Amino acid sequence: MPRIVIDEARCKGCALCTIACPRHLISLSDKINKQGFLPAVISAEESERCTSCALCAQMCPDVAITVWRPKTGKGGAA
Numbered sequence: 001m002p003r004i005v006i007d008e009a010r011c012k013g014c015a016l017c018t019i020a021c022p023r024h025l026i027s028l029s030d031k032i033n034k035q036g037f038l039p040a041v042i043s044a045e046e047s048e049r050c051t052s053c054a055l056c057a058q059m060c061p062d063v064a065i066t067v068w069r070p071k072t073g074k075g076g077a078a
């Protein structure tokens with residue numbers, strides 16, 4: 001189960017989340033979204049290494065990232 005979900009349609013490709021992640025799990029896609037930006041993406045493999053720290057979600061100015069914590073459920077998207 002993925003620990004973060006990136007709403008690619010909302011993403012403006014600013015890359016702040018890629019910098020914020022201590023594990024460097026997020027990268028920018030090479031395919032543009034409907035807004036014309038290269039959205040942030042995380043692969044299933046990289047998602048396995050996610051700690052649900054939510055730093056990426058806190059950094060995102062467009063609230064495009066939701067973080068799921070396995071024990072407590074949804075959180076960290078504020």
Ligand code: SF4
Binds near residue numbers: 004021022053055
């Ligand atoms: S929740 Fe933390 S570890 Fe997971 S992708 Fe975001 S910044 Fe990286």
Ligand code: SF4
Binds near residue numbers: 010060061062063
């Ligand atoms: S911080 Fe938000 S808007 Fe910027 S690249 Fe990441 S998901 Fe997209």
